[in-house]
Each structure stands twice: as C-alpha cells, then as structure tokens.
Amino acid sequence: MDRKKYLLIVAIISLLLVLNLYGRYLTNRQGQIKQLLFRLPEKIILGDAYKDKLILVTEDNSLLLLDRDFSLLKKVSVKDFITTMTISQNDGNIYLGSAANIVYIFDKDLNLLSKVSLKGRITGLTFTERGEVIATYGIGYTDKYYIGILSKEGNLRWETKVGLNTTSICGIGSRIIFGTFNGIVGSIDNNGHILWTKTLYGIPTYIKDFFDTKKKRTIILIADNSGNITYIDEAGGIIKNKKVSSGQINSLYIETSLGYLLTASSDGSIGVIDPNGKLVTQVNLVNNPVISLLTLQNSSNRSIVAITKNGEIFSIDPSLANLVRVIEIFNKIRFILNIILSLSLLGIILSLFKVVRSNLHIWVREISRSKTAYLLLFPTFVLLFIFCYYPALTALYYSFTDFNINNPPKFIGLDNFKQLLQDEYVRIGIKNMIILTVTSIIKVLTVPLLLAELVFWLVNPRIKYIVRTLFISTSIVPGVVSILLWRMIYDPTIGLLNQILDKLNLGFMKRAWLGEEGLALWSIIFAGFPFVNAFAFLIYLGGLLNINTEIYDSAVIDGVSKWDRFWKIDLPLIGGQIRLLIILTVIGGIQEFTSIYLFTRGGPGNSTYVPALHMYYQIAQGSNYGYASAIGFFLFLLVLVFTVFSMRMRMSEVS
DSSP states (O other): OHHHHHHHHHHHHHHHHHHHHHHHHHHHHHGGGEEEEEEOSSOEEEEEEETTEEEEEETTSEEEEEOTTOOEEEEEEOSSOEEEEEEOTTTOOEEEEETTSEEEEEOTTSOEEEEEEOSSEEEEEEEOTTSOEEEEEEOTTSSOEEEEEEOTTSOEEEEEEEESOEEEEEEETTEEEEEETTSEEEEEETTSOEEEEEEOSSOEEEEEEEEETTTTEEEEEEEETTSEEEEEETTSOEEEEEEOOSSOEEEEEEETTTTEEEEEETTSEEEEEOTTSOEEEEEEOOSSOEEEEEEEEOSSOEEEEEEETTSEEEEEOGGGHHHHHHHHHHHHHHHHHHHHHHHHHHHHHHHTSHHHHHHHHHHHHHHHHTHHHHHHHHHHHHHHIIIIIHHHHHHHHHTTEEEETTEEEEEOTTHHHHHHHHOHHHHHHHHHHHHHHHHHHHHHHHHHHHHHHHHHTOSOHHHHHHHHHHHHGGGGSOHHHHHHHHHHHTOTTTOHHHHHHHHTTOGGGOOOTTTSHHHHHHHHHHTTTTTOOHHHHHHHHHHHHTSOHHHHHHHHHTTOOHHHHIIIIIHHHTHHHHHHHHHHHHHHHHHOOHHHHHHTTTOSTTTTOOHHHHHHHHHHTSOBHHHHHHHHHHHHHHHHHHHHHHHHHHHHHHO
C-alpha cells in the first residue's frame, strides 16, 4: 500500500514539474511577439516605408533613408520644421509638410524634386485613389484650416474650409475623411463638398479603413488621443467605440492575412485586436512613444516593424497574439492545478503517518454521519472559495509576476519583494503606520472605556439610556463625512481651528495643519477628537454588563474603592473585549489608507504615506498589479504574524 503511495507522490511531483516547465516555455515564447532589431542614435518623429526601404524624420528635421538591414543609405537635412510625411506607393515619391507652409517633394532616393507653397502650416498629407495629394493646412490656433487637392504637377485643384486645426486625414475611395482638434470627424467628396460630420469624445490622431468581408462594407477606424478606436461606416454612423490603450494611439496597422488590427501608442505599447474588435493582448515595447507601424516588403517576404521615438526598431509578429491568450488561460489553469496537486501531495504524505491515518478515519466517519449538514454547507464553502480565497490566492500568484495593464503576468520570482525592501515609500509608510496604529490603540483604550465606565455606573436608568443613545448616535455620521468635516476645520484660510486662534489673539499659532510635513500626520491623528468610538464603547459596555453583580456586591462588603474596583475587577474581567479591540485596531491600522487619502493623499511630500496607500497608488495610477499584490501580501503577513502572536499570548495566559 505504501509503495503505491510513494509512486503516486513521484507522479504528482513529476506532473507539477512538467506543468511549470511548460508554463516557463510558453512564457519565453510569448516574448517572441516582439524583437528589437536595431537602435538609431537619433530621436524619430515620423516614419514611413516604401517597399523594403524605411524613411524616417528626426527631431533635427533630417530625412533618413534606411535599407532593409537598417543601414543608412542617405541623409538629407531640411531647414524647416517638418510636421507630416506621406509616401506614394506608386513611384516612391516622398512628400514632407512643414510649419513654413511648404510641401517638399523628394524622389525615392531623397533627391529634392520640387516645393509647393500653401497658405498655412501643413498638418496632414495623404493620397486620393487617383494618386493626387490631399493636404490639410491652416493658420495657428484658429478656425482657418483647409483641405485641398494637389494635382501631380503640384497645382491646387480645390480647397474646402473645415474649421479648427486638422489632426488626421485619410483618402478612402472617392472620399476624404478628416479629424480636427475639437474632436470632429468629417467626410468630403472629390469635389470638396462636406458630406457629413460627427463629434467624438477624443481628438482624432489616426484614420484607417478596412473592408468588412462579412457585411460587405467599408469600415472607417478613428483612433484618438485617449486610446479609443471608433468604428464608423461610410455614411458617418458610429458602429462601436473601443478603449484599447491607456495612451494616445499614433498609428494603426491592419494585418489582412490574419484579420488583426495593430495599434501603436504613446505609452510604448503595441495592441493586438482581433476581427471582432476584442483586445487580444497589449505588449509593452519601451518606455517611450511608438510612432509608426510599417511594412517592409520585397519579392520574397514581408515584415511588420514598429518605430519608437527614441529610435528603436522592433519586428512584430501578430501571429503570436493567439499564443498570448492561450498562455493567459493556461497560467490560470496551471495555478489551480498547482494548488490541487500540492494539497493532494500533502494529503498523501500525511497519510503515510499512523497518527494521521487513524485521525483521518475518524474525520471521514464524522463527516459521513453529518453528511446532510456538510452538503448544505457546501454552497457556502464554494462561494467563500470563489469570492474570498480564490482572489487572495490569485493575488499571491500575481505578487511573483510582472503584471500591469499593458502586459499579461510574467513570472519574475522574488523581484517584487526585493523592490519592496528597497522602496523608500514603503519604509516611510511602515514608520507612519506604526505611529498611526499605536495612537489608535491609545485612543481606543482610553475615551471609549472611560465613557463605558461612566454610563455603566449611572444610577438612573432613564439618564443612562439617554446618555448611551447620545454616544452611539455619533456612529450615524459616515466616516467620509467626518473626514471631510475635519478637512474643513483644518483649512488654513477659512478653517474653524485657525479662526478660533484668531479670536483668541493667537494668530501666531496659525498653521497649514495638513500642509506642513511636521504637522500633517499628527493633525490626522488628532482628527475625530474627542475620539468617541461608538463601536468600542458598545463592546466595553457589553463586557461590563456581562460581569456578575455578585462580584460587585462582594467588593462593596470588602470595602473596595472605586479605583481598585476599576483596576482589579473591571479591567481583568473585560480583558477579552480589550484584546479584541486591540486586534481589530492593529488590523485596521495596517489596512487603513482611506483617511490618509482623503486628508492629504500621502503628502505633503511623503510625510503621511502608509503602505496600503502605496499599494492603492500602484493599482490606480501605475497599473502595477504585480508589485501591488506583493505589498498586499506583505501587509497580510503582518496581520497574520500579529494575530498568531495574540493567540499564543492568550493560550499561554489560559494555561
């Protein structure tokens, strides 16, 4: 029998190793969706491609021509500030728009062919289906912006006024789609007539179209500065709007063979969106904007590259996007299987010991006797696991990963905990947390206990009822309202505290109570004076009411003073209530950050920072879920250690 168990242990350990090694293999494969190919020394503001050549514009207004291996073939300087660029895919001619009202036209080898002057700075260039150049131009921050058609010879065929600064433009069939700085998107026909306009929530930054083969219609994609993509039909009807990035979308690319849409964002990420508009994955490339997604193509193959502002050139393989989704699902399954297999392994190992085996038979017998009760409790256990234990175990898993809004979880071992030990905010936060917790314990052990004693020893039952009700009624006011009220009291200009000091001719003592590093934390501690904690008051009063009156009668006969009665009778007999309140106060002190957030948001500087607030900021502002989970697990360990210590102390006292 034991031999079978040993074999089962080996099998489970082997399965655990296979699961985790395969997970590591998939994670490594996930990184292949992006690959750094080259890094340029220049800062890049614009990028485009013609066949297997890259044409880039640098911050110093230079035009770079690179071959497929990213070797520099030619560099040309332009004296004006370059604002936009487009390339004709028919002949390779390069059109540059400038802030000096000039369109520069170069051939594919960067030889200057001609210049065209327009009546305003150029904000956008693209092509019609007939190869004519569409230009948007205008004057400053005014409503004098135009869209015009330039013939192949450079002559202005017509122009139409469109209002405010145009931010994006695209030629789609026989129409021109444009976007303006005030969030308007419109359509113009080939004769310059505006067909329709729509107002969007964001500023359009990039426009692209694709043909929906299922519904046999052209869809216009409008990317904006808020990370949204709006799907519009040719008649201007809004089909749907999708939030796909936390940053401005600078470029869109449609991978027709797979049906994927790629997005390049200012937050340094590449988004992969499936044909149904669902974000499959978002891969973080760099910590600077991705400005373009381009195709390099020759007679033998085709590749997609991403250009960043700092000059990095990445290859992108969207075919691996499905793999990323598979990895996410596999990691969740692997996590659950790891728990199940580990618990099974532990159970089998324990069953090898005689004592455990004998107790196990007793447990099974007891469960079988009360199987109806356990069956009724089973749904409760399931719900507890789903809504309490599973999120906690998931957070524990995430604490060992690099997980943020742009990337799926990636296992990094103890890196988050190493960062935790070196984090200055955590060190300062722990010190402040200790101060807040100790002062909270002092507050909960003094005023509520004193009030409970006073109410308990009131002789008149009617007065006792009224006073008790008055103390408890303070709990009616929500905690947030109380905090906001104290913020007004501490206001340095109209606050009650400084006004009272003025009336008492103590104006020299006026302070910005929440604005000075040395005072802010103590001002938060003092808030809530006189610290009438209704919950603690009721706990103490309940403990006092539970004391047998015969003890007090005996104390009176023995001539015990009121002071001795408090120290030698009341306090020892409500020791359980005191321990409960201390435990709850410590746990609350470790977890608490709402009052800090509402009072000072951790400031001034970091003088009121606490670890729980740092965890909140990692989630709400940095979207750094892995590190936030590590902070949460650290706080959980603090609570666990304190709770175990308290229970040990209690057991030692009982014994």
